[in-house]
Amino acid sequence: MNGKDAAQDLFEPLFERLFQLNDKGYKRSAFRLAEEIRRRAREEKNIIPYLYANFHSMNCAQALFDHRTGRDRAVETIALLESEEKAREIQPDLPIDEYEGVIHWLTACAYDNLAKHHAICEGYGREELQGLIQEGYDVCRRTGKLQCLTCFREYAVNVYEAAGDLDLAMHFARSVYRELPLVEENDRRSVGALQYSRHLTMLGRLEEAREMAEAAVGLAKYYHTPLEQRVFAQCQLGEILTLLGRRQELEERCAVVGEPVDWTLLPPREENPELWLRRDLFEATELACAGRLADALEILRRWDEWLMSREVWSEWFEVRLRRVALTMLAKDAASAESLARPLRQEARRRKAWLYLTRLAAMERGDVPLSPVAFLKPPESGPLSRAASGESQAESPQAAGEAQAVSVEDVVRRSGHHGEDVVDGKSQPEPSADTAKTALGKQLDEWLERLLQEGLEPDDVAQVFEKMLAVDPASVEDPDDGARLIYLAGQLSEMLDRQLEVWDWARRLLTRFPENGDVLNLVATAALAAWSAVHEAGEEESSESSPREAGRNVSLPNLEQIGAWFRKSLDLSPEYPRHYTRAAQFFRMTGDIGMAEWCLARSFTLNRNNPQAVLGLAQIYSDADREQDALAVLDLCLRDGKCEDAEVAWEAGLVAFRLGRYPEALTYLNQSEQWGWNSPWLYFYRAWTHLNLKQVEDAQKDIDRFMATRDAPGLAGHVLYAWVAQLLELPDQVRDHIKAVLQMRIQDINDLSETGIEKNLQQLYEVARQALPPEDEVLIGLQDRLFQAGIVPDHVFEADRRNRPKVSDLNYYVCVCRQPLEETWSKHPACWPHQASWPAYFAFWGVLARNSEEAEHYVLQAQSRCYPDLSAELVSTTVEEGGFFDHPGVVWQGARRYDEDLEAIYSLGLDANETDESMDLDEDFDDDFDEDDEGFDPNIPPEDR
Numbered sequence: 001m002n003g004k005d006a007a008q009d010l011f012e013p014l015f016e017r018l019f020q021l022n023d024k025g026y027k028r029s030a031f032r033l034a035e036e037i038r039r040r041a042r043e044e045k046n047i048i049p050y051l052y053a054n055f056h057s058m059n060c061a062q063a064l065f066d067h068r069t070g071r072d073r074a075v076e077t078i079a080l081l082e083s084e085e086k087a088r089e090i091q092p093d094l095p096i097d098e099y100e101g102v103i104h105w106l107t108a109c110a111y112d113n114l115a116k117h118h119a120i121c122e123g124y125g126r127e128e129l130q131g132l133i134q135e136g137y138d139v140c141r142r143t144g145k146l147q148c149l150t151c152f153r154e155y156a157v158n159v160y161e162a163a164g165d166l167d168l169a170m171h172f173a174r175s176v177y178r179e180l181p182l183v184e185e186n187d188r189r190s191v192g193a194l195q196y197s198r199h200l201t202m203l204g205r206l207e208e209a210r211e212m213a214e215a216a217v218g219l220a221k222y223y224h225t226p227l228e229q230r231v232f233a234q235c236q237l238g239e240i241l242t243l244l245g246r247r248q249e250l251e252e253r254c255a256v257v258g259e260p261v262d263w264t265l266l267p268p269r270e271e272n273p274e275l276w277l278r279r280d281l282f283e284a285t286e287l288a289c290a291g292r293l294a295d296a297l298e299i300l301r302r303w304d305e306w307l308m309s310r311e312v313w314s315e316w317f318e319v320r321l322r323r324v325a326l327t328m329l330a331k332d333a334a335s336a337e338s339l340a341r342p343l344r345q346e347a348r349r350r351k352a353w354l355y356l357t358r359l360a361a362m363e364r365g366d367v368p369l370s371p372v373a374f375l376k377p378p379e380s381g382p383l384s385r386a387a388s389g390e391s392q393a394e395s396p397q398a399a400g401e402a403q404a405v406s407v408e409d410v411v412r413r414s415g416h417h418g419e420d421v422v423d424g425k426s427q428p429e430p431s432a433d434t435a436k437t438a439l440g441k442q443l444d445e446w447l448e449r450l451l452q453e454g455l456e457p458d459d460v461a462q463v464f465e466k467m468l469a470v471d472p473a474s475v476e477d478p479d480d481g482a483r484l485i486y487l488a489g490q491l492s493e494m495l496d497r498q499l500e501v502w503d504w505a506r507r508l509l510t511r512f513p514e515n516g517d518v519l520n521l522v523a524t525a526a527l528a529a530w531s532a533v534h535e536a537g538e539e540e541s542s543e544s545s546p547r548e549a550g551r552n553v554s555l556p557n558l559e560q561i562g563a564w565f566r567k568s569l570d571l572s573p574e575y576p577r578h579y580t581r582a583a584q585f586f587r588m589t590g591d592i593g594m595a596e597w598c599l600a601r602s603f604t605l606n607r608n609n610p611q612a613v614l615g616l617a618q619i620y621s622d623a624d625r626e627q628d629a630l631a632v633l634d635l636c637l638r639d640g641k642c643e644d645a646e647v648a649w650e651a652g653l654v655a656f657r658l659g660r661y662p663e664a665l666t667y668l669n670q671s672e673q674w675g676w677n678s679p680w681l682y683f684y685r686a687w688t689h690l691n692l693k694q695v696e697d698a699q700k701d702i703d704r705f706m707a708t709r710d711a712p713g714l715a716g717h718v719l720y721a722w723v724a725q726l727l728e729l730p731d732q733v734r735d736h737i738k739a740v741l742q743m744r745i746q747d748i749n750d751l752s753e754t755g756i757e758k759n760l761q762q763l764y765e766v767a768r769q770a771l772p773p774e775d776e777v778l779i780g781l782q783d784r785l786f787q788a789g790i791v792p793d794h795v796f797e798a799d800r801r802n803r804p805k806v807s808d809l810n811y812y813v814c815v816c817r818q819p820l821e822e823t824w825s826k827h828p829a830c831w832p833h834q835a836s837w838p839a840y841f842a843f844w845g846v847l848a849r850n851s852e853e854a855e856h857y858v859l860q861a862q863s864r865c866y867p868d869l870s871a872e873l874v875s876t877t878v879e880e881g882g883f884f885d886h887p888g889v890v891w892q893g894a895r896r897y898d899e900d901l902e903a904i905y906s907l908g909l910d911a912n913e914t915d916e917s918m919d920l921d922e923d924f925d926d927d928f929d930e931d932d933e934g935f936d937p938n939i940p941p942e943d944r
Contacts (some may be wrong), residue, residue, distance in 0.1 A: 011037060011049040018056055025228050025267045025275055031060035047091040051080060051102050058113040062120070063228075063274040065312045070117035077110040108140045108148035115155055123313040124162035125351035131593015133159060134623055141624075150179050150188050157195045158314075164353035165604040166375070167639065170199045171631040177215070181222075190219035190229050197236055202358070204367070204378035206244050213237035218257035228275055230259050231266060235282040242282075242289050243372065244381040277303060277315060284322065285371040293330045296371065297323065317347060317355045321373045325362060329369040348573065353604075439470070439480035447487065457495075464491045468500055472507040481508045482517040489525050502529035503553045516572025523564035524581050526556050527588075558589055569598075576606040583615055592619060603632060607640030610647050617650055630654045630663075637670070645674035649681070656684055661691045679708035683715060690722045699723060714740060714748050718759045718766070725770040733770040734777045737763060741780055744828045745788060746835065753831060757790045764792070786864040787829030789842065791892045796861075800847070800888035809847045809883040811890070812854040815875040816842050816862050817905060834895070841874070841901050843893035847885055851876045861889045874905040 014037050021030035034056035041050035054077045061070035080087050081103050088094050115132040122129070136152035153172050161169040176192025193216035200209035216233035223229035238250045254261050269276045280299050287296035300323040307316040320343045327336040340359060347355045358373045367374040368383045378384045446463050449455075467488045475481045485505045492501045505525040512518040533555060556564075565582040572578055579602035586595040596619050602612035613636040620629035633651035636642045652667035668685045682705035689698035702719050706712065712720065717736040724732035740763060748756055764781055771778045785791045818840050825835040834840065842862060848854035855873050862871045 007044060007046050007049065010044070011041070011046070014040075015049070015052065022056070022060075022225060023227065025225070025231075025265075026271045027060045027063040027267075027274075028271045031057060031064060031066075034060060042090060045091045047080070047087050047094060048098050048102060050090055051077060051106060054080075055106055055109060055113075058110070058117065062113070062116055063272050065120060065273055065307070065310055065315070067117040067120040067312070070113060070120070074110050074114035074117060077106065078114065081107050081110065104143050107143045108136065108151070111136050111139045112148065112151045112155065115152075119155075119158065120314045121311050123317065123346075123350035123352045124158040125347075125353065127351065127594055127597040129159055129597075131591070131596070134593055134596065137623060137625070148186070150176055150181075150186065153179075154188065154191055154195070157192075160600070161195075161199070162317075162352050162354055163601060163604055164357050165600065166199050166203065166354075167635050168600070168604075168631065170196060171628070173199060175627065177212075186224070187219070187222040190216045190223050190233060193219060194229075194233055194236055197240070201236075201240055201243075201372060202375040204374050204376040204384075206240055206378050206380050210237065210240045210244065213240055214253060214257060217254055217259050220259060227265060228272070231275055232278055234259070234261055235278045239282045239285045239372065242285050243370065243378065243383065245289075247286065247289075273306075277319075281319070281322070284326075288326055288329070288371040293326055297326050297330070300326065313346065313350055313352075317343070317352050321355050321358060322371060324359065325369055325373040326371060328362060329371075351573070437477040437480050439475065439477070439484065443480065443483050443487065450487075450491075460491060461495055464488060464495055464497065467491075468504050472504060472511060475508060475511060478512040478515040478518050481512060482515070482521050484508075485518070485521040485525055489521070489528060492528065496532070498525070498528040498532040499553055501525045502555070506553075514571060516568045516570075516575070516578065519564050519571060520568035520575075520578045520581060523561050523568060523585070526561045526564070527585050529553075530555050530558070530561065531588075561585060562589065574605065576602040576609055576612065578602075579605070580609070580612050580615070583612070587615070587619075592623075595619065603636070607636055608642045609636065609640065610642060610644040613640075613642075613647060614650060617654065621654065626654050626658050630658065630660075633667075637667075643670075643674050645671045645676035648674060649676045649678075652684065656688060659691075661688045664688050665692070679705055682708075683719070686719055690719070690726065693726060695723055695726050712739075713750055714743060714756065714759050715751060718763045721763060721770075722766050725766045728770075730770045733766060734775075737767055737777050737781050741777075741784060741828070744826070744830070746830060746832050757788075760785060760788070760790060761792050783864060784829055786861070786892075787827070787866065788831070789829075789865065789892060789895050793891050796889045796891065800886035800890075803886050803888060805884060805886055806849065807884045808881070809849060809885055809887055810854075810878050811880045811883060812846050812848060812851065813875075813877050813879055814844045814846055814854055814858045814873060815905070816844070816858060816871040816873045818842055818862060818866050818871040819869045820866065821868060834897075837897045839902075840895045840897045841905065842871070842895050845890040845893065847883060847887050847890055849887065851878075853887065857887070857889050861892070 014033065018030050018033045018037070021027075021033065034053045038050055038053035038057060041047075041053055054073045058070045058073035058077070061067070061073070080090070084094065084099070087099060111132070115129065115136060118132070119129055133152055133156045136155065137149060140148045140152065153176050157169050157172040157176070160166075160172065173192050173195035177189050177196055179189065179192070181187040181189075193212045197209045197212035197216060200206075200212060213233060213236045217230065217237055220226050220230040220233050234250070234254055237253065238247065241247050241250050241253075251261050263279070266272075266275060266279065280303060284296040284299045287293075287299070300319055303319045304316065304323055307313075307319060320339065324336050324339045324343060327339055340363075343359060344356060347353070347359075354375075358375050361367045361375055362369060362373060367377050370378075370383055374383075381387065446467065449463060450460065467484055470484060472481070475484070485501065485508065488501045488504070489498075492498045502525045505522045508518060509522045562585060565585055568578055569582060579598040583595045583598035583602065586592075586598060596616065599612050599616040599619065603609055603616055606612070613632050617629040617633050620626070620632070630651060633647055633654060636644075636647050637651060648667045648671035652664050652671055655661070655664035655667055665685065665688050668681060668688065672681055672685075682701040686698045686701035686705060689695070689701065698719070702716075702723070705719070706716055709716065717740050721733045721736035724730075724736065740760075745756060751759065760781075764785060767775075767778045767781050782791075782795070785795075820837060820839050824830055824837065842865065844858045844861065846854045846857050848857060854876055859871060859873060865871075
């Protein structure tokens with residue numbers, strides 16, 4: 001018996017037992033067994049069972065709320081998966097193929113566990129947790145385990161929920177519920193339905209919540225641990241039915257969907273604390289609704305103390321909030337306040353705003369007291385206003401107002417929203433009447449003067465100098481100081497005098513070091529000065545510039561500026577624009593997770609917040625999260641009632657990229673209505689109309705687009721050809737294609753490379769619909785796509801379908817070297833960055849029975865790309881095997897050329913030994929431009 005067989009005989013029965021314990025919900029026993037397997041695997045120097053044992057250990061630790069062990073196992077697992085050297089410390093003769101398979105399967109799970117264990121002990125509201133969402137997405141894509149993207153969307157639900165943004169939390173929950181699984185064992189729809197049901201319950205939409213809970217019960221059987229998921233879902237459904245006064249329906253409703261209620265299947269309490277916590281919360285709701293408040297409170301007290309002693313903050317907030325609610329219901333105001341005080345303290349410290357807003361809703365009387373601490377009054381059931389006989393007029397707060405949450409109310413009533421520009425509506429966040437402060441009247445006069453028409457630069461400079469002539473030591477009110485920094489900071493950018501503002505602001509900071517407004521604006525002034533100095537570099541004129549006056553002022557480093565921003569958010573957590581300013585800093589320094597958290601918080605506090613939503617949407621789009629980008633833009637337009645042309649324009653572009661053309665049309669129309677002035681509006685809208693077969697409307701926009709141009713160009717010919725195809729005018733289609741074929745790609749200067757690619761591919765789709773397959777013009781256009789390296793995958797799929805399906809196909813990635821003639825730089829398919837290339841390396845994906853067949857298909861396809869010289873295959877790598885499909889080329893990938901690649905392939909190395917960061921099958925952004933420097937805003941967006 002060899003070593004591998006011996007290891008299998010040792011560990012296979014142990015893992016089989018572990019799976020059985022997991023299926024029964026015996027998490028503590030499963031955890032102990034996983035730890036034993038881990039110990040034995042290390043003794044046996046066997047890395048594969050060691051990694052799997054780690055996975056089960058950290059998974060079970062979630063149900064045990066053992067966040068310390070869970071984090072330790074997750075961190076170790078990530079280290080072992082990302083360092084072959086560390087893995088060899090456990091098993092020197094590392095089985096590389098198995099090890100790489102585990103990397104693919106387990107890496108995303110390890111990051112998911114790390115995030116969840118971190119959240120258990122810190123709560124989901126902390127800013128560092130936002131970055132873990134994007135990190136998780138990146139890991140899923142890096143390892144190719146795309147089914148785990150759903151896990152991180154579940155995590156995003158909890159993060160946004162804790163942040164108090166139920167709209168976005170519900171968006172993520174809906175996406176999990178509606179997501180059909182890529183693999184059967186990763187069906188998480190029941191979790192999404194359960195999360196969504198919880199949100200609907202908090203919002204008082206109990207009938208909708210009941211429907212979603214029933215869906216969660218029905219889908220529980222498809223979850224990887226169906227017993228546990230069924231109990232969670234049945235408890236949720238039972239709780240809702242209890243709130244509706246229909247508890248007796250639970251058993252029947254569960255039986256109807258094939259999941260009968262059987263509480264005897266629950267494991268012992270010590271085996272699964274997470275499961276019993278949910279069961280006890282349901283029981284406490286039952287008891288409270290039955291009038292047995294003392295018994296319900298006793299259940300909550302036990303859990304409250306148990307969770308707090310173990311620092312399980314993620315669950316403690318909910319338990320403590322419900323305990324406060326029942327204590328208030330018992331009319332024990334003193335005890336309720338005693339319980340609420342630490343809840344407020346920890347929620348603020350851990351930025352768990354949802355619990356603060358629900359607590360405030362109860363304390364204000366906006367919602368009826370209940371076992372679940374509603375955020376909005378229930379619309380049905382015994383606790384609804386209709387059932388209690390309370391009219392809308394008699395309620396403490398109108399239903400429409402009840403949607404607002406406490407911190408948002410504070411902010412909105414203070415009018416702290418808008419853009420950071422110098423105008424009468426854009427001011428820092430004062431806490432007092434500015435007219436009554438010592439400098440309030442003077443600041444108002446300066447502002448009024450700055451808003452006068454026809455103001456000369458000298459006049460602006462004069463006001464600026466008067467502002468900075470105020471001695472910081474004489475400022476008595478921090479609101480005055482904050483306003484002065486803000487206004488002077490705006491002027492400094494126009495006058496190039498940022499250093500002087502920073503010099504003034506730093507002296508003010510010594511007077512008000514603990515004021516959030518002052519600190520946030522001091523950090524902003526410091527960042528502006530730091531950026532101005534570093535942007536100028538060594539190119540400053542020898543002539544004295546206005547900011548030379550502050551040349552000797554020392555600048556803080558970025559670490560200090562970041563610390564000021566973070567502290568300002570802790571001191572003043574309720575001001576949206578504080579977060580927006582901080583986000584600019586974190587984005588600049590590359591901390592995208594923190595920037596996302598700041599923008600999301602700013603947007604939560606103020607839905608009518610263009611600056612925040614545009615930044616947030618950009619982060620999502622950059623991370624290939626277009627659905628999320630559209631969700632926040634739509635929330636701003638719809639819920640925020642924001643009539644901002646740029647927000648509507650961006651929403652139109654994102655909807656367009658997603659292929660949601662009816663929505664794109666609505667947004668583009670809104671952007672025009674609100675003043676968006678770009679010729680590309682007409683182009684995108686014409687394209688949208690044509691997708692919707694609205695030819696007449698498209699022609700109107702095409703005419704407007706062409707009125708801004710000297711010649712049709714590629715974009716114009718594509719639109720004209722598309723119209724001709726829909727009108728069944730094939731000769732006109734040919735004419736426009738011929739005109740395009742006369743163009744050199746290098747000469748197309750009004751579209752980015754992505755735009756050129758998408759336009760040429762759309763023209764090919766038009767040609768396919770309008771012309772017969774043997775048409776010379778159609779064939780010529782297809783040749784151009786081959787030559788340019790932008791053939792759509794479906795072209796290869798159609799070609800492969802001409803061959804019969806065969807079994808045991810391998811999937812290869814092949815690289816061929818294509819030599820080029822000196823005339824290549826003038827070739828119509830040569831891209832601008834390729835003009836100096838003497839050759840290029842082309843990457844292809846192919847299904848074939850063997851490497852010889854793969855080589856045949858690739859060289860045959862490559863010959864259409866450059867028929868003048870023969871290509872040479874330099875690398876063939878088997879990626880996967882065992883396919884039953886049509887053989888042939890699957891995709892045409894990127895082209896590269898540099899001296900390193902020449903050296904690599906001249907040595908005969910394969911693709912695995914090239915740069916792993918190289919994306920061989922590039923998925924270009926589905927837009928007509930990129931964020932290229934120097935782009936003219938009058939040619940395709942996005943130019944931000």
